[in-house]
Amino acid sequence: AQKVTQAQTEISVVEKEDVTLDCVYETRDTTYYLFWYKQPPSGELVFLIRRNSFDEQNEISGRYSWNFQKSTSSFNFTITASQVVDSAVYFCALSGGSWGKFQFGAGTQVVVTP
Amino acid sequence: GAVVSQHPSWVICKSGTSVKIECRSLDFQATTMFWYRQFPKQSLMLMATSNEGSKATYEQGVEKDKFLINHASLTLSTLTVTSAHPEDSSFYICSASGPADTQYFGPGTRLTVL
Numbered sequence: 001a002q003k004v005t006q007a008q009t010e011i012s013v014v015e016k017e018d019v020t021l022d023c024v025y026e027t028r029d030t031t032y033y034l035f036w037y038k039q040p041p042s043g044e045l046v047f048l049i050r051r052n053s054f055d056e057q058n059e060i061s062g063r064y065s066w067n068f069q070k071s072t073s074s075f076n077f078t079i080t081a082s083q084v085v086d087s088a089v090y091f092c093a094l095s096g097g098s099w100g101k102f103q104f105g106a107g108t109q110v111v112v113t114p
Numbered sequence: 115g116a117v118v119s120q121h122p123s124w125v126i127c128k129s130g131t132s133v134k135i136e137c138r139s140l141d142f143q144a145t146t147m148f149w150y151r152q153f154p155k156q157s158l159m160l161m162a163t164s165n166e167g168s169k170a171t172y173e174q175g176v177e178k179d180k181f182l183i184n185h186a187s188l189t190l191s192t193l194t195v196t197s198a199h200p201e202d203s204s205f206y207i208c209s210a211s212g213p214a215d216t217q218y219f220g221p222g223t224r225l226t227v228l
Contacts, residue, residue: 102158106156
């Protein structure tokens, strides 16, 4: 069985602060993909990153960075210098075994205030 | 880039009626599509896997007679909520397996049953 845990229900920060979202996963698959999605109030999922299980390199994209640690089954996401537009629900997801089927975490609501 | 559309984007219906939601891959063919349901302030839960030309595969606890899925072509899957009740009110999102082994999510359909 696959499981994705996002322990943080909501994180509130003031603009320009950094915010880190935790994601811990469980899977028996040796090959799998990890994802982060942003869901603004409109509901549409916005793809942020995909990482396969064999690629443990950290990644930076603008103000976003990701830390994948297979040893601890974690795939954490950091927003640097947060902005009000970053306010949304962020989902970590796992897809392995049956490709295309996603197991989503519970989501973390990020609230950035001016 | 690859796009998945959903129609309608929102629908309000009376209890006891049936509602059909369409999921289309606009610029690629998708032999497999997935349907997810998201209740307010909750995560996305996989409902079923839709396979072109064959019966859908439902996740445990999802009533197949209530949520009818038809994947009649390589670009269209439909989800029909039969005899809808207020507890079926939810946000329904589809995804399609597209180019480069990438999953593309639709924008979602918000169903409200009165």
